[in-house]
Amino acid sequence: MRIMRPEPTPAPTGVQEWQRAVDLGAQGRAAAARRVLSTLTADPAVSPSVASLAHSTRASLLRQAGGHGPARVGDGRACLLAVGATRTCSGADGAADAGWLSAAWLDGLVGLAADNLGLGDFAASRRLLDRAAEHAAACAALDSADWRTAARTRLRLSWVRSEWGLYSGDLDTARAAAAASAELVDAVPSDRHRIKTDLIGAAVAAASGETEAAVAAGRGVFERAAAGGLLPLQWAAAALLSGVDSAAEYASDVVFLRDRLARRGMPLAPLSPLERHGR
Template sequence: MDDRLHRAAWGTEPGMWPLPAASTVRGRWNRAVALGGQGRYLAASAELDAAVMSGPVPPSLRSQMHSTRASWIRQMGAHGAAARVDGTAIAAVGLDERRSPLGETGDDPAVVRARADALVGLAADALGVGRFGTADALLARCEHMMARDGHKDVLWRQHLRLGWVRAELAMFSGRGPDAVRYALDARGRADEIDSLRHTVKTDLVLAAAYSSVGDLSRSGDGAQRVLDACEVHGLLPLRWAAAMLWSGVGGGAPARSVARECEMELARRGGRFTAV
């Protein structure tokens, strides 16, 4: 069952529904990730709570659970609240790479992954409230840490997320060509992975990057392709984001209609948009 949950969270079946029950703590985290990707936030949060209560959780996994929860909060627009949860994520493993969390070594791939997830999450939180310098510094620290690490093959998601936020920071900083460059680099990485959800998110970032250089036609076409993929694979949060992008680059009433439909369904699943 946990193999199926892994495919739903990180592989080729992100829209799997209903999801099987989890038999391990990591399986519960995978189930929560899959639920969150489908926009089932209340169920996803309950799954994380159950994971913490079901047995001992290594610091690295506990950290990644916090990072996962922060990502849902950030998706709903509450960047300040997300930053507090991401802060808890980094506290679980620490920033000092010479020191190790209890029961794990500092260069353990799981610890490196957790640190990178928390740093990129904090950078996205800072970007969301206009603290561009802080976001850049956090991304630079993450890049430096991952460049020194020898586990590049198991850091695919962290490299991809770093590319997304690099592209978003460039967009908001008025550096459109840099945004496209970062997004295209992430797109190249996405060709090498199995996770449909991460591939679709990368396509969305690229479509947004094109809008930042005034290529509204390519941006709109990309947003519509993401919409189609999200409908097929049950990725409701990304479907909403794609509809919002499409609306912003000329999608008009059809785009706004899809966005409202997504917002209503997300609200039924526990997602409430809030001011920063």
């Protein structure tokens, strides 16, 4: 039986530059990524969906550096620009852009959930995750052949759901979401997303007392992230391993990688007022 897949639709204006910024951020080159994102948000020709994605991506960079409070501003702007996705799931911003607008709305909501999680507001974080899940289910008809829309945002939602379980102490939720992520990532042809999914699985294993599994998965993530030049993920894996692995080198890797990230514009500490606004 032949599986019918959605026909690809043209990507909205600005998607290529947004993808470039995402790739730079994945390498830890946050300063360069912010420059690209600032250009996108200032360009009136860029579609609302991509402008929204630019704001939520910049918020993600802030969040990775520990700026959960300032990140809420960017994620809020992202939701404001994509609010049209809440009115209808049949083409809020034109047929070609509807799936992207829906993805942008989901990115904003999931980003806000992660921001509130980092600030310790578990109730607000869960409400935002539930709202995102409801939207994803209601707008399933907008699924497109471009994995960067529905497939990617559903995976991100599952990641943050698992993190919510870890931070709040609800290991059942953390495990269930990690298992769901392992299935959802099959629809995402991105090594980085697979590595991040495995990192979350390693964290869940560590929290569950499955130390050997956590070490094995964490080492695999560390090596694959290093091979791919994905410094933020490599640093996160080193930080995990420094707490669960008896090998001493990971503690020094944490410091070394932290310094490299700072030199690339991703200091894992509060940012200056100018950096907070991407200038």
